[in-house]
Each structure stands twice: as structure tokens, then as C-alpha cells.
Amino acid sequence: MTKANLNWVVLGPGAIGGLIASALLEHGQSVSVLPRESGPREINWQVTHKQFKADYSAQVITQPLAGNTVFVIAVKAFDVIQALLRITTLHGFNKTMPIVISHNGMVELPELLKELNLHPLVTTHGAVKSQSENGNFCIEHRGAGRSWLEVGPQGRNQPTDFAPGLVLQQAFPPLTLEQDLSxxxxxxxxxxxxxxxxxxxxxxxxxxxxxxxxxxxxxxxxxxxxxxxxxxxxxxxxxxxxxxxxxxxxxxxxxxxxxxxxxxxxxxxxxxxxxxxxxxxxxxxxxxxxxxxxxxxxxxxxxxx
Ligand SMILES: NC(=O)c1ccc[n+]([C@@H]2O[C@H](COP(=O)([O-])OP(=O)(O)OC[C@H]3O[C@@H](n4cnc5c(N)ncnc54)[C@H](OP(=O)(O)O)[C@@H]3O)[C@@H](O)[C@H]2O)c1
Missing domain, CATH: 1.10.1040.10 (N-(1-d-carboxylethyl)-l-norvaline Dehydrogenase; domain 2)
Structure with missing residues (x-):
């Protein structure tokens, strides 16, 4: 898997997911989104960082999924299990697809979901999502922070062997790759x-x-x-x-x-x-x-x- 051919699928996207999706788009990555409900084929949003504003849009995912899909799931902890179950039902999903997962709190996963290729992400960024008048949404990036991504066994030799980690490190800095984030x-x-x-x-x-x-x-x-x-x-x-x-x-x-x-x-x-x-x-x-x-x-x- 190389940097050039990853297809990122971001759930929501919410405040943190939207921030990561925008950073990936800025970095020239292919990003699509998986909203909670079906609706428009494209999602538009704005990110504000202090005085600076930028508009983004991404297609809603089409199925079957491409083989080189990487998921980003940044949802509230009480939605984690449903979100994971949902992606396992997508046409073309397979258990080796990397899933970058970020949430506060701890969640006991059912055995079935523990087998997925999960890569926890910890972040100290601060962001708030709100709905704008035209129905699009806005993410206010209130506090720039830093992040850590667990590369797991795939990055055992060199953390940078884990291609999605390398891309995220460049697109969403500062981000540290670690083998174990426990x-x-x-x-x-x-x-x-x-x-x-x-x-x-x-x-x-x-x-x-x-x-x-x-x-x-x-x-x-x-x-x-x-x-x-x-x-x-x-x-x-x-x-x-x-x-x-x-x-x-x-x-x-x-x-x-x-x-x-x-x-x-x-x-x-x-x-x-x-x-x-x-x-x-x-x-x-x-x-x-x-x-x-x-x-x-x-x-x-x-x-x-
Ligand atoms: N925001 C921050 O500054 C921040 C910082 C560090 C850590 N965190 C933690 O990171 C996690 C995410 O926070 P957030 O603020 O980004 O939350 P958020 O703004 O509520 O975003 C979560 C998004 O995921 C969507 N979603 C949930 N389940 C879904 C599903 N099954 N399918 C599709 N979309 C789904 C939600 O849709 P709905 O809107 O329909 O629910 C929402 O758009 C939380 O655990 C939070 O505590 C947040």
C-alpha cells in the first residue's frame, strides 16, 4: 500500500473526523465520507481556524469499497460499536482494512470487532461542529493540538511501514506513530x-x-x-x-x-x-x-x- 493509492473513508464526519478529512484533502488524498443517514451524494463543510476559513467537499462513499480503503472513525464512545458494525456490512469490506479510531472513554468491544485492523488515535485538538444556515456544517478548530497513532503489528519493524500512518503524519501534524498506545x-x-x-x-x-x-x-x-x-x-x-x-x-x-x-x-x-x-x-x-x-x-x- 503506497501513499498515492489510499482511499480514505471518514465516518460522520463530525468535529474531529471533519478536521482530519479536511487535512487529508489539503494533502491531495482521496477522501469520501460515510454519513449517518443517506441523502446527498456530496457533503460540504467549512473549517475555521482563528481568522482563516476554508471550504471542503467530499463524495459520499460508493460501494463496493476499493481494496485500499482506510477508515477514519472519530465518534462519541457510545457510538463506537454501531459505527464499527456498520462498516463491516459495507460491500467490499474486509477485515484487513485499516481503521483509524478516535474517541474518548473506553469501550469493551465484542470479540467479532476485536479482530478488525484497529489503529487507535489519541488527539488533543479541540474542535466543535455546528450546522450552518445553508444546511452545510462548520467545524471550528478551537485549539491546535497534537496526535498519536498506534501503528500496531503492521509497523513493528519501522512505524513508517504503516502507510496510512505516514500519510496522516504528513497531513495532520504533529502526529507521532507509536507501536502501542495503551x-x-x-x-x-x-x-x-x-x-x-x-x-x-x-x-x-x-x-x-x-x-x-x-x-x-x-x-x-x-x-x-x-x-x-x-x-x-x-x-x-x-x-x-x-x-x-x-x-x-x-x-x-x-x-x-x-x-x-x-x-x-x-x-x-x-x-x-x-x-x-x-x-x-x-x-x-x-x-x-x-x-x-x-x-x-x-x-x-x-x-x-
Ligand atoms: N471535539 C473535540 O475537540 C475532541 C477532542 C478530543 C477527543 N474528542 C473525542 O473524539 C470523539 C469524537 O468527538 P467529536 O467531537 O468529533 O464528535 P462529533 O462532532 O459528535 O462527531 C461524531 C460524528 O460521527 C457521526 N456518527 C456517529 N455514529 C455514526 C455512524 N454509525 N455512521 C455514520 N456517522 C456516525 C456523528 O453523527 P451524528 O451527528 O448524527 O451523531 C457525528 O457526525 C469523542 O469521543 C470525543 O470525546 C473530541
């Missing part, structure tokens, strides 16, 4: 399990969590989450994660977390795939998570699930 995914998961539900329950900006009166709770949340990570053979330390939580809170001090934004816009949240997953993983491994349980209960009481 530790990085867990670190991001731990950070999200703290900043998202806390700011949602207390309806505050991320920077609020830097105040002294929060520190006992934040530290306990970190320590419990790290104990669960360790039970999954992920070697994070409480001190390192605590520092990272404070760093993210500082760097995004004025922002509202994605979970608080979801609450404010009456959208479904990823609480089950964050705190819910952590509590269950703790139960299975015999690791107590009372501070997360209390936060989860407060969340449920306030927002009714």
Missing part, C-alpha cells in the same frame, strides 16, 4: 475521568479545578484511576497523572469541558464510557473506586443519567 490512552482516559465529570457536576470552567479546595478530591480520583490502570498492566503513577491533570486544567483554564458542553446543549454525554467504565473495571479487578462512585452518583442525581 499508556497514552489510559493517561488521557484518567484525565478525562476527572476533568469532565467534575466540571459537568459543578458547571465550571476547567481552570476552577486548580483551586486548593479541590485538591483532596482530585488527588483521590487520580489515585483510584491509576490503581485501576495498574490492574490492566498500565504503569502510570499517581504523581505523574496528578501533574498532567493540573497541567491540562491550566492550559485549558477558560474552556468548558466537552462533557459540560454536552450537558449545556442537552446532548448525550460519555459518562458511562468514562466514569462508568472505570468503576466497572475497578470492580472486576477488585480495586475500590469510592471517589469516582460518589462523583458518578452526583452526576446521575443532577442530570438523571
Amino acid at each position: 499508556e497514552r490512552r489510559w493517561l488521557k482516559f484518567v484525565i478525562n475521568c476527572i476533568i469532565n465529570p467534575l466540571t459537568a457536576v459543578h458547571e465550571c470552567a476547567n481552570g476552577e479545578l486548580l483551586k486548593e479546595n479541590w485538591q483532596t478530591q482530585v488527588y483521590s480520583l487520580v489515585a483510584e484511576a491509576v490503581a485501576v490502570a495498574k490492574s490492566h498492566n498500565v504503569s502510570l503513577t499517581t504523581e505523574e497523572c496528578y501533574k498532567e491533570v493540573l497541567l491540562v486544567a491550566k492550559e485549558t483554564a477558560l474552556n468548558h469541558s466537552s462533557m459540560l458542553q454536552d450537558i449545556q446543549q442537552q446532548r448525550r454525554t460519555e459518562i458511562q464510557q468514562l466514569t462508568g467504565y472505570l468503576i466497572n473495571a475497578g470492580k472486576t479487578a477488585g480495586v475500590a473506586t469510592p471517589t469516582h462512585q460518589q462523583l458518578f452518583n452526583e452526576f446521575q442525581q443532577r442530570y438523571n443519567g
